[in-house]
Structures are given as structure tokens and as C-alpha cells.
Amino acid sequence: MKQLFAVIGMNVRSIPQRAGMSIATITSVAFMVAVLLGFLAMANGFEKTINGSGSDDVAVFLRGGSQAELNSVLARDDARLIEVAPGIATDENGDPIMSAELYVIVDGIKRASQTEANLPLRGVQQQAVNLRQNFSITAGRMFEPGSAELVVGEGVIREFEGFELGQTIRLGSNTWTVVGTFSTGGSVFDSEIWTDLGVVQNLYQRGSSVQSIRARLTSPEAIEEVRAYVEGEDRLNLDVTSEREYFADSAGGIATLLKWVGWPLSIVMAIGAFAGAWNTMYSSVDSRTREIATLRTIGFSGFTAFMGTLIESLVLALLGGALAILVIYILFNGNSASTLGGGFTQIVFSFQVTMGSVISGLILALAVGFLGGIIPGVRAARVSLLAVHQN
Amino acid sequence: MTDQLPLYQLRDLSKTYTRGKESISIFKGLNMDIQHGDFIAIMGPSGSGKTTLLNQLGGIDSPSSGQVVFEGKRIDNLSQGDLAKWRSRNVGFIFQFYNLMPTLSAAQNVELPLLLTGLSGGERKKRVKTALEIVGIADRAGHKPRQLSGGQQQRVAIARAIVADPKILLADEPTGDLDRATADEILGMLQQLNTELGKTIVMVTHDPSAAKYAKRELHLDKGEFVERGKTS
Numbered sequence: 001m002k003q004l005f006a007v008i009g010m011n012v013r014s015i016p017q018r019a020g021m022s023i024a025t026i027t028s029v030a031f032m033v034a035v036l037l038g039f040l041a042m043a044n045g046f047e048k049t050i051n052g053s054g055s056d057d058v059a060v061f062l063r064g065g066s067q068a069e070l071n072s073v074l075a076r077d078d079a080r081l082i083e084v085a086p087g088i089a090t091d092e093n094g095d096p097i098m099s100a101e102l103y104v105i106v107d108g109i110k111r112a113s114q115t116e117a118n119l120p121l122r123g124v125q126q127q128a129v130n131l132r133q134n135f136s137i138t139a140g141r142m143f144e145p146g147s148a149e150l151v152v153g154e155g156v157i158r159e160f161e162g163f164e165l166g167q168t169i170r171l172g173s174n175t176w177t178v179v180g181t182f183s184t185g186g187s188v189f190d191s192e193i194w195t196d197l198g199v200v201q202n203l204y205q206r207g208s209s210v211q212s213i214r215a216r217l218t219s220p221e222a223i224e225e226v227r228a229y230v231e232g233e234d235r236l237n238l239d240v241t242s243e244r245e246y247f248a249d250s251a252g253g254i255a256t257l258l259k260w261v262g263w264p265l266s267i268v269m270a271i272g273a274f275a276g277a278w279n280t281m282y283s284s285v286d287s288r289t290r291e292i293a294t295l296r297t298i299g300f301s302g303f304t305a306f307m308g309t310l311i312e313s314l315v316l317a318l319l320g321g322a323l324a325i326l327v328i329y330i331l332f333n334g335n336s337a338s339t340l341g342g343g344f345t346q347i348v349f350s351f352q353v354t355m356g357s358v359i360s361g362l363i364l365a366l367a368v369g370f371l372g373g374i375i376p377g378v379r380a381a382r383v384s385l386l387a388v389h390q391n
Numbered sequence: 392m393t394d395q396l397p398l399y400q401l402r403d404l405s406k407t408y409t410r411g412k413e414s415i416s417i418f419k420g421l422n423m424d425i426q427h428g429d430f431i432a433i434m435g436p437s438g439s440g441k442t443t444l445l446n447q448l449g450g451i452d453s454p455s456s457g458q459v460v461f462e463g464k465r466i467d468n469l470s471q472g473d474l475a476k477w478r479s480r481n482v483g484f485i486f487q488f489y490n491l492m493p494t495l496s497a498a499q500n501v502e503l504p505l506l507l508t509g510l511s512g513g514e515r516k517k518r519v520k521t522a523l524e525i526v527g528i529a530d531r532a533g534h535k536p537r538q539l540s541g542g543q544q545q546r547v548a549i550a551r552a553i554v555a556d557p558k559i560l561l562a563d564e565p566t567g568d569l570d571r572a573t574a575d576e577i578l579g580m581l582q583q584l585n586t587e588l589g590k591t592i593v594m595v596t597h598d599p600s601a602a603k604y605a606k607r608e609l610h611l612d613k614g615e616f617v618e619r620g621k622t623s
């Protein structure tokens with residue numbers, strides 16, 4: 001054990017003698033882990049935003065087979081038939097808690113890049129606010145039905161210019177006034193702009209059609225009753241999903257995609273980092289051949305030479321991994337980023353560096369260090385004792 | 392009764408190197424005894440096999456045939472692991488280029504052989520200090536090899552060779568890289584280790600004036616020993 005620690009200490013202390021190569025190895029491991037963590041942080045952040053967006057007791061009605069709101073068209077009659085469905089909750093006046101909604105894409109200017117990006121302008125009915133968890137007006141007031149007034153989600157305020165309270169803003173050919181800001185506690189709706197349904201239908205010539213209807217259910221289980229009703233009603237051709245499922249389907253795919261891009265990219269970089277680690281460790285062994293032979297001559301075992309090399313490699317890899325975690329954490333954690341959301345619009349979400357992805361990153365780094373150190377380690381263990389006479 | 396046995400008995404020792412199809416015989420049928428307390432200088436032309444012979448004595452290379460008997464027991468047929476253990480208990484090596492670990496201080500270098508023993512940290516420190524005092528370099532205990540002159544580095548290397556109190560010191564051209572005056576200091580120290588502490592020493596050297604410090608001179612030439620009495 002003493003001899004093992006002594007040899008490991010010698011290996012690690014000799015790292016500065018190969019500073020250039022060691023730094024290159026640390027850097028390539030760091031890049032690899034940073035890419036992995038970056039993608040995972042995006043995926044996790046995105047997933048968190050999406051998961052926070054959907055409720056179990058809100059049903060979303062779309063045209064059969066349309067999958068996303070943008071592709072869906074519902075007529076006024078559909079709303080009337082849904083109103084009377086069993087399992088739909090009512091408010092204290094006996095009215096169904098339900099909102100027919102229609103959204104259009106408008107352009108906003110991103111603060112960071114000063115480029116245009118898509119924003120959803122959603123026309124909603126009064127009950128819309130009761131259909132989002134944690135909805136609150138955080139400044140100003142709600143829009144007046146029938147007027148060209150906007151309330152703007154906090155994510156939009158953060159990422160886009162020109163939506164400050166009281167501001168008038170041109171969206172397409174129409175001029176609007178921002179009368180309030182709202183929050184839904186970080187869900188996807190924070191990335192939207194809301195106004196009155198009738199105004200959107202009017203200004204964008206949609207007649208009385210809508211895209212989606214949201215309705216509160218008496219309980220999460222009531223979705224089955226509603227589904228049975230819709231299927232039994234010949235005049236309705238609708239897909240009914242809970243809001244949670246709806247988001248999981250439409251945006252969960254993006255999180256999965258991010259992971260599917262992030263992992264292979266990291267693996268490719270891992271191969272590069274592995275080659276670097278291998279090369280560095282080979283030169284470590286070669287430059288210390290006489291030292292290793294001397295230790296063996298004194299009586300140190302080949303195993304200690306192997307372990308010294310392997311652990312030096314693991315130390316380099318861990319330094320790279322730790323560097324990446326630090327940089328990613330400082331740069332990304334909690335920072336908001338935008339990405340394409342469910343329907344061509346920007347969903348604002350935060351990077352989430354999770355414990356799980358940090359562990360994944362460290363494991364990948366250690367795997368690279370292990371594989372990169374093992375063969376040079378065997379070489380170290382096999383150094384000929386006769387090398388003691390080398391100059 | 393091992394004291395009555397010679398420390399080493401070389402019996403019919405041969406070493407042949409094969410390079411491809413060619414095989415080169417370095418020495419053939421060498422016989423020699425080394426007694427406790429001896430100080431032998433092995434001389435001979437370059438390539439005569441001096442280092443090769445020292446390697447056999449030190450158990451870092453094995454003979455092609457014949458036996459190396461140490462205190463009555465063969466060491467030429469030991470396994471690698473057993474040989475390593477045997478070396479750590481019995482042999483102190485001194486090299487031409489010192490072979491110190493560049494990242495370790497003088498004291499840490501000297502401590503290395505003790506890490507293979509069961510000695511406590513305190514006991515190791517004491518022994519390291521004693522060894523450094525014997526070679527007269529205790530004041531440089533904290534220095535790295537880079538901060539020491541060649542002669543000082545060789546002193547540290549000698550301290551490392553004696554710290555575990557081995558039965559034999561094997562030195563290959565210990566002064567080959569040093570100037571005359573420094574070489575004489577080092578050789579004087581080896582002689583002192585031999586006469587005062589009773590260390591058995593086998594030293595390979597090119598240098599006739601270095602050989603004079605030994606009790607016996609052996610000349611290795613064309614694979615055979617020619618013994619010469621001390622000339623002086």
C-alpha cells in the first residue's frame with residue numbers, strides 16, 4: 001500500500017513535466033464532458049418546463065389526427081357539443097370551465113441576438129386563466145375583451161424586446177398595447193402572448209373557428225367519460241388528451257432528440273479524448289522508463305507501475321471532467337435559453353445541470369481515463385529491468 | 392552457519408544473447424566466489440559483459456545456464472515476484488547516472504526501499520536521516536535531484552542503496568559521470584562503507600585508479616576472468 005501510494009504520487013507529480021500533453025488531454029476530456037452536459041442540461045431544462053406545463057385534469061380537444069394546435073381547426077359547433085359533455089367541471093355559476101383558443105405566430109426581436117424569432121400570440125376566452133396552474137398577473141391587469149390589448153408571459157419579457165408594460169407594439173399589420181404581464185410558474189405558457197379570442201379571430205380573418213378547446217375535468221379520471229362521449233357523438237371528430245399527455249407527446253420528443261444528439265456527439269469526442277489520454281500516458285511511461293525500471297530493481301512490483309499509470313490517467317480525466325462541470329455550471333445553470341418548441345414557436349426554458357448528468361459526465365470522463373490508461377499501464381508493468389542502465 | 396559460506400557462488404555461469412538467428416555468447420562457464428566483506432572491482436573492455444554480470448548478481452537478469460548461489464540458495468531460478476522480494480532485502484544498487492526519482496526530494500528518494508518493509512513512518516525517517524548522515528549530505532535532505540550536483544546525487548543514491556541495510560552493494564561505473572576529485576570522494580566513501588561498516592561491494596569500472604580502492608580486481612575479457620592482485 002505504501003509503495004502504491006508512493007508510485008501514484010510520483011506519477012501524479014510528474015504530470016507537469018508533460019504539461020503540454022497533459023493539458024491537451026484534460027482539455028479534450030473537458031470538451032467531451034461539456035458537450036454532454038450542455039446537451040443534457042438543455043434536455044433536462046426543456047423536460048422540466050414541459051412537465052410543469054400540463055395538468056392531468058385539463059382536457060385538450062383538437063381536430064382528429066391533427067396532433068398539434070397549429071394544424072387543428074375546430075368549428076363553433078364543436079364547442080357547443082363539448083360544453084354539454086359529461087365530466088367537464090363547472091364554475092359557481094354553473095358555466096363550464098372551458099376556453100376555446102386560437103393562436104397565430106408573430107415575430108419578436110430577441111434581446112441577446114437582435115434577431116427575429118417566432119412567438120405565439122394566443123387568443124383565449126375568459127376561463128383560460130383558470131385552466132393554467134399557478135396563473136397570475138404579475139404586473140398591470142388582464143386585457144379587456146374585444147380590445148387590442150395584450151398580456152405578456154414573463155419568459156417573453158426576459159428574452160424579447162419591446163413588450164414592457166404600457167408599451168405599444170406592432171405585430172404584423174396591427175398595433176397592440178401591453179397592459180399586463182403574467183406568469184404560470186415557468187411553464188411553456190410563459191413564452192406566450194395572450195389576448196382576447198375574438199380579437200385574434202377578427203384581425204387574422206379566422207371567422208368563428210378556433211384551434212383547440214381546453215376544458216377542466218371534474219377529475220383526472222373523467223377524461224375517459226369525455227372520450228367515450230366524443231366517440232359516441234357522430235358530429236364530433238376530435239382527439240381528446242389530457243394536457244399533460246399533450247405536452248409530453250409534442251415536446252417530449254425534443255428532449256429525447258437533444259439526448260440523442262448529445263450522447264453520440266459526446267461518444268465521438270470521447271474517442272478523441274481517449275486517443276489523447278492514451279498518447280499522453282504512453283509518453284508518460286516512455287519518459288519514465290528508467291525510473292520505472294529503477295523502482296522495479298529496488299523491489300517495487302509491476303502492479304504498482306501499472307496502477308501509477310492508470311491513476312495518473314484517471315486523474316487527468318477527472319481534472320478534465322471537473323473543469324467541464326465547473327464551466328458548464330457557471331455558464332449555463334439556470335440561464336434561460338430558447339429552442340424550437342411544439343409548433344415552430346420559441347419555448348423559453350432554463351438549462352438544468354442535474355446531479356444525474358454530472359454523474360454521467362464524470363463516468364464518461366473516468367471511462368476515457370480508464371481505457372486510455374490501461375494499455376500504457378500494462379506497458380509500464382512490463383518495462384524491462386535492464387532499462388535501469390539507460391541514460 | 393551461512394557466514395562460513397561465501398556470499399555468492401557463481402557456478403558455470405553462461406549468458407548468451409540471441410539477436411534474430413545470431414546468438415552472441417557474452418561469457419561461458421564463469422566460476423567465482425564472493426566472500427562476505429569483499430570489495431571487488433570488475434574491469435574490462437567495453438562490451439566485455441561487466442554490466443551483464445552485475446545484472447546476474449543483482450537478480451535483474453537471468454543466466455542462460457549455470458547457477459547464481461547466494462548464501463547457499465540459488466536465485467537464478469526464482470520467480471519474478473520472489474526475485475523482487477529477494478532484491479529488496481539483499482541488494483543495494485548504485486548506477487552511473489544515479490537513477491534518482493526527479494519528483495522526489497533526497498530524503499524521499501532514500502526512503503523508497505524502506506516503503507517495501509514493515510517499518511513505521513517514524514522509524515523510516517530515522518533510518519533515512521542516518522543514511523544521509525553516513526554519506527554526508529543530511530543538509531540537502533529536502534532538495535530535489537535537479538538542485539544537486541552529480542556528486543551529491545550519487546551520495547543520495549548511495550544512501551538509498553544502504554538504507555535498508557542490504558548484504559551486497561552493486562555499483563556500475565559509480566564515478567563514470569563525475570570529475571576526478573568528486574570521483575575520489577565517492578570511491579573513498581565506498582571504501583569506508585566496506586572497511587568500517589563491513590559492506591560487501593562489487594563495483595564495475597573502466598577506470599584503473601577507481602579500481603585501486605577495491606580489495607580485489609577482476610578482469611573480464613573474452614568471457615573469462617583474469618584475477619590480478621592489487622597493483623600499488
Ligand SMILES: Nc1ncnc2c1ncn2[C@@H]1O[C@H](COP(=O)(O)OP(=O)(O)OP(=O)(O)O)[C@@H](O)[C@H]1O
Nearest residue numbers: 386408409410417436437438439440441442443444
Ligand atoms: N539486451 C541485450 N540484447 C543483446 N545484446 C546485449 C544486450 N545487453 C547487452 N548486450 C551485449 O552484450 C555485450 C556485453 O554488454 P555489457 O553491457 O555487459 O558490457 P559492458 O562490459 O558493461 O560494457 P560497457 O563497459 O560499455 O558498459 C555487448 O556486446 C552488448 O552489446
Ligand SMILES: [Mg+2]
Nearest residue numbers: 441442443563
Ligand atoms: Mg556496462
